[in-house]
Amino acid sequence: MHLNRTDKPLPKDEISFSLPEIEKFNLENGLQVLSIQKNKLPIVRLNLIVNAGSKFDPENKKGLSNLFAMTIDEGAGEYSSLELNEEFNFLGTNFGVSANQDRVHLSLQSLTENFDRSLELFSLIVNQPHFSGEDFLRQQRKILTHLLQLKDDPEEIADTVFSYKVFDKDNLYAFPINGYESDVKNISAADIKNHYENYFTPVNSTLVVVSNLKKDELTEKLNNRLRGWNTNAVTSELNFNSFQNKRQIFLVDKKNSVQSEIRIGHLSSPRTQEEFFNKLVLNTILGGPFTSRINLNLREKKGYTYGASSNFGYYENAGFFYVSTSVGIENTSNAVKEILFELENIKAGVTAEELEFARSFLIRKFPSNFETYSQLASSLTSIAAFGLPDNYFNTYIDNVKKVSIEDVNSAAVQNIFPEELIIVIVGDKETLLPQLQKELKEEIFLTDYSGNSITTDID
Amino acid sequence: MDLLNIKYEKYKLANGLEVILYQDRTLPVVAANIWYKVGSANERRGKTGIAHLFEHMMFQGSVNVPKEKHFKYIQEAGGSLNGSTSLDRTNYFEKVPSNFLELILWLESDRMGFFLPALTQEKLSNQIDVVRNERLERYDNQPYGLAWEILVSNLYANDHPYSWLTIGSVDDITSFTLDDVSSFFKKYYSPKNASIVIAGDFDSDQAKDSVEKYFSGIPGQNHIEGKAFDQSSLHENKFIVHKDNVQLERIYLAWHSEKAYSDDDSSLEILADILTGSKNSRLYKELVFEKEIAHEVTAYQFSGKLAGSFIIIATAKPDVKLSELKEKILSELDNIVKSGVTEKELQRSKNGIKSGFIYSMQNIDSMADQLNSYNFYLNEPASFNLDLKRYNNVNSGNIKNVIEKYLTKPYVELHVIPQTTE
Numbered sequence: 001m002h003l004n005r006t007d008k009p010l011p012k013d014e015i016s017f018s019l020p021e022i023e024k025f026n027l028e029n030g031l032q033v034l035s036i037q038k039n040k041l042p043i044v045r046l047n048l049i050v051n052a053g054s055k056f057d058p059e060n061k062k063g064l065s066n067l068f069a070m071t072i073d074e075g076a077g078e079y080s081s082l083e084l085n086e087e088f089n090f091l092g093t094n095f096g097v098s099a100n101q102d103r104v105h106l107s108l109q110s111l112t113e114n115f116d117r118s119l120e121l122f123s124l125i126v127n128q129p130h131f132s133g134e135d136f137l138r139q140q141r142k143i144l145t146h147l148l149q150l151k152d153d154p155e156e157i158a159d160t161v162f163s164y165k166v167f168d169k170d171n172l173y174a175f176p177i178n179g180y181e182s183d184v185k186n187i188s189a190a191d192i193k194n195h196y197e198n199y200f201t202p203v204n205s206t207l208v209v210v211s212n213l214k215k216d217e218l219t220e221k222l223n224n225r226l227r228g229w230n231t232n233a234v235t236s237e238l239n240f241n242s243f244q245n246k247r248q249i250f251l252v253d254k255k256n257s258v259q260s261e262i263r264i265g266h267l268s269s270p271r272t273q274e275e276f277f278n279k280l281v282l283n284t285i286l287g288g289p290f291t292s293r294i295n296l297n298l299r300e301k302k303g304y305t306y307g308a309s310s311n312f313g314y315y316e317n318a319g320f321f322y323v324s325t326s327v328g329i330e331n332t333s334n335a336v337k338e339i340l341f342e343l344e345n346i347k348a349g350v351t352a353e354e355l356e357f358a359r360s361f362l363i364r365k366f367p368s369n370f371e372t373y374s375q376l377a378s379s380l381t382s383i384a385a386f387g388l389p390d391n392y393f394n395t396y397i398d399n400v401k402k403v404s405i406e407d408v409n410s411a412a413v414q415n416i417f418p419e420e421l422i423i424v425i426v427g428d429k430e431t432l433l434p435q436l437q438k439e440l441k442e443e444i445f446l447t448d449y450s451g452n453s454i455t456t457d458i459d
Numbered sequence: 460m461d462l463l464n465i466k467y468e469k470y471k472l473a474n475g476l477e478v479i480l481y482q483d484r485t486l487p488v489v490a491a492n493i494w495y496k497v498g499s500a501n502e503r504r505g506k507t508g509i510a511h512l513f514e515h516m517m518f519q520g521s522v523n524v525p526k527e528k529h530f531k532y533i534q535e536a537g538g539s540l541n542g543s544t545s546l547d548r549t550n551y552f553e554k555v556p557s558n559f560l561e562l563i564l565w566l567e568s569d570r571m572g573f574f575l576p577a578l579t580q581e582k583l584s585n586q587i588d589v590v591r592n593e594r595l596e597r598y599d600n601q602p603y604g605l606a607w608e609i610l611v612s613n614l615y616a617n618d619h620p621y622s623w624l625t626i627g628s629v630d631d632i633t634s635f636t637l638d639d640v641s642s643f644f645k646k647y648y649s650p651k652n653a654s655i656v657i658a659g660d661f662d663s664d665q666a667k668d669s670v671e672k673y674f675s676g677i678p679g680q681n682h683i684e685g686k687a688f689d690q691s692s693l694h695e696n697k698f699i700v701h702k703d704n705v706q707l708e709r710i711y712l713a714w715h716s717e718k719a720y721s722d723d724d725s726s727l728e729i730l731a732d733i734l735t736g737s738k739n740s741r742l743y744k745e746l747v748f749e750k751e752i753a754h755e756v757t758a759y760q761f762s763g764k765l766a767g768s769f770i771i772i773a774t775a776k777p778d779v780k781l782s783e784l785k786e787k788i789l790s791e792l793d794n795i796v797k798s799g800v801t802e803k804e805l806q807r808s809k810n811g812i813k814s815g816f817i818y819s820m821q822n823i824d825s826m827a828d829q830l831n832s833y834n835f836y837l838n839e840p841a842s843f844n845l846d847l848k849r850y851n852n853v854n855s856g857n858i859k860n861v862i863e864k865y866l867t868k869p870y871v872e873l874h875v876i877p878q879t880t881e
Contacts, residue, residue: 008562111817357535372821
């Protein structure tokens with residue numbers, strides 16, 4: 001039989017997909033739990049998210065929340081730092097702690113057969129961390145060395161300077177999670193303990209669980225182990241001043257770089273249910289997947305880069321938009337021009353074909369977001385983190401379908417501001433500066449690796 | 460373990476394509492994963508990087524698929540896709556809603572059988588630029604990014620195909636012509652040199668029909684015999700110093716070891732874990748935790764079809780001499796040869812490996828790739844239990860033995876130091 005290869009095969013019948021059911025309940029100590037039962041494998045995945053991230057770092061102590069996260073599992077209950085780690089490893093359980101701008105995350109992945117013991121160790125960390133002077137100082141020395149090492153990393157430098165310029169220093173999201181050397185040296189073990197007392201409480205946290213355990217069994221285990229964790233939170237006033245930038249270039253000199261690391265973007269509105277899907281579809285066309293406009297232009301057409309993308313980023317109290325790429329030095333100005341072109345051009349509107357592609361991409365991809373235990377856990381985490389409605393996943397597909405071409409076009413007009421773009425370029429100044437001055441019309445300012453202005457004359 | 464005892468079907472088409480089917484209907488998602496038995500180890504000096512550049516070209520369209528459409532069709536279906544090139548093989552993989560299985564079989568078969576007529580100089584020049592940038596981003600502009608290239612070029616003889624980076628040298632990448640690309644395709648991209656795994660939610664009979672429909676018309680070519688290489692060795696230690704844009708000094712020690720899945724491979728992996736795999740591992744505990752003379756330390760057994768190497772890397776804290784780290788590392792190896800490792804250390808590693816096996820079964824696409832990997836190296840896709848057993852059988856005597864056998868031989872020592880240090 002002759003096969004006609006020219007026609008793209010059409011999908012067979014529509015698939016049926018039922019969403020896992022989300023259980024929402026409180027433990028005896030008030031801790032809110034979001035859980036999903038998934039029976040595929042004997043795995044328990046647990047995520048404790050605590051509102052204690054770097055936005056709470058005090059002035060002159062930037063890096064506190066991160067150092068807190070680095071210290072909380074350095075010894076707890078009757079176990080020293082090394083002993084605790086040995087216990088987890090012996091169970092084949094993965095335990096980790098990290099901080100981001102909003103929250104501290106404690107995560108655990110274990111086989112169900114080892115969950116009881118793993119949860120016991122987890123509860124010791126939550127409830128009886130040592131924060132000993134010796135452990136604290138070791139972790140402090142470790143992050144100071146790490147800060148030194150981050151000076152090597154062009155991506156880290158670009159992200160740091162971009163945040164600092166976009167949010168400005170009056171905004172608590174302006175600072176790097178890892179902090180600054182001088183600030184970190186200012187932090188004491190007592191500060192870490194205070195951070196724990198003030199923020200690390202059940203009412204200030206959400207526990208996310210994905211496992212093959214039944215709800216009753218899970219609830220009992222959690223209550224048994226976490227009942228004793230029962231303290232009150234301190235509420236604090238936070239400042240998220242934002243201001244309007246004007247379009248300008250910040251050049252960070254990284255000598256002998258063979259590439260330029262580029263970030264271009266501006267502040268954007270915080271996440272809201274009304275706008276979220278319009279902005280999601282817009283970005284899917286502009287710079288989300290491989291076949292979006294920015295990547296096709298800079299990579300597949302011009303060959304300037306290995307990859308380029310854009311994103312609407314969200315914190316709990318703020319939002320931002322940025323394009324990110326790295327290019328060969330000789331193409332730096334050209335790449336910036338192409339990105340600026342795409343940001344102007346998207347405001348002129350998208351095509352019906354592009355909209356159809358974006359909706360199809362998002363809707364059909366939806367079931368594959370529910371594959372692994374950790375994917376489910378991070379879906380639940382975003383529900384908790386952004387206070388999304390309980391039916392968020394049930395209405396997701398309809399919400400994407402609803403986005404019209406007018407919605408996308410007005411989202412572009414309302415959310416992309418070419419005149420306010422902060423352009424951060426990290427690379428070798430000597431090679432870059434003459435090129436940028438010749439090719440681009442924006443004013444150029446030099447900054448250090450943290451984003452502070454360097455006031456040498458640019459001639 | 461029962462969980463690891465998975466069921467699958469394996470058969471061959473008349474043109475030589477191996478087909479492996481693994482059903483898992485928990486989600487309406489299906490993955491396809493093709494391994495072509497060609498990697499950078501099939502290259503020669505002066506032509507390095509062609510296997511990887513070719514992988515890029517496979518996404519540039521084929522007779523019935525215009526440029527950019529390969530990605531577009533799959534993403535429009537809500538799928539994810541990519542490819543990767545290593546020393547021994549090149550893989551291509553995608554995951555889509557299960558009603559789109561035919562789409563990905565059509566796309567994969569179109570580029571397997573009908574790639575050449577769609578090849579143009581414009582596409583090639585574009586992807587040469589992209590790969591040049593990939594090399595800059597991943598190696599040249601990364602701190603310590605050139606260490607690996609220096610290491611392997613000193614560890615292996617100049618004509619050994621593991622002596623260069625898979626991405627290739629800049630000069631080679633930019634020199635490739637349409638002729639290079641099309642002769643590479645003709646030589647290696649044949650159904651006879653490939654295996655496809657379909658994993659996830661599909662009907663077995665329908666999947667077989669579709670594979671037959673799209674792939675059977677592609678002619679099989681001659682089988683390519685892999686070239687064998689003698690066990691590599693160094694006659695004496697080599698010492699190299701490289702200056703880089705870094706703050707902290709770093710030492711690399713590299714020895715010749717053994718091939719993937721050879722007798723000693725799993726003992727070397729467990730040794731690496733006992734040395735640096737956790738906070739309580741020997742080198743981490745001593746150098747990073749207790750003495751704080753290293754910022755980080757890591758060891759691994761890196762093995763392929765032709766050869767293997769064992770590498771230890773330690774980054775010094777400021778003002779610590781690399782010679783001090785080296786001395787501590789070598790004396791710990793000595794110590795293990797004398798006194799062995801404890802039962803508890805072995806058990807810790809084995810427990811971690813066992814959990815890791817189960818954690819890795821969560822993704823249908825990583826299952827598909829693992830089946831192809833086992834099929835490639837062991838000729839048996841369902842080797843999970845056999846693989847786990849390789850680790851479970853390792854004892855203290857094996858660990859002592861592999862140190863004596865491999866790590867007391869000559870090695871390459873590389874120091875990466877800051878530019879400013881004179």
